[in-house]
Amino acid sequence: MATTTAEQKRARAKAEYDAFVAQCPSRQLLDRIADKWVTLVLAALGSDGSHRFGADCGGEPRPLRYSELSRLLAGVSQKMLTQTLRSLERDGLVTRTVTPTVPVTVTYELTALGHSLHQTLRGVKGWAEAHMDDVLANRATYDTRPA
8 A cells, every 4th residue: 555645645635626515625715715805905905005996906016004904995894804804814815014113003915825816806806897887787677677
């Protein structure tokens, strides 16, 4: 019987990830990254901060303070923003840096892994913004059709 190394076991497990299987860890990850606040936090951290209507979230990624993120993400509660940032930090997508000032300064920044996800979600965010008129028109048509 051949023995398998830990690296071989990890490679086999990785090849067997299947989000269609209920207990697969990749399904949990998909659930996390499909969250609107995760998408918006990654978009904010992955851009230069020049967020205006119709902006592309372009520019260089930069660290943002908690208060800056809170202002950028209209409608997010303090609890939800904190939970989102903690989960992103736990998954290795964001780093949290505490600077001992008065008051304490806390900044958040994308990791290399977070930046790679930002590139994908940036496209999804752009698609949503570009096609919102079409979706609204389809909803209106659907909602007014006879049952």
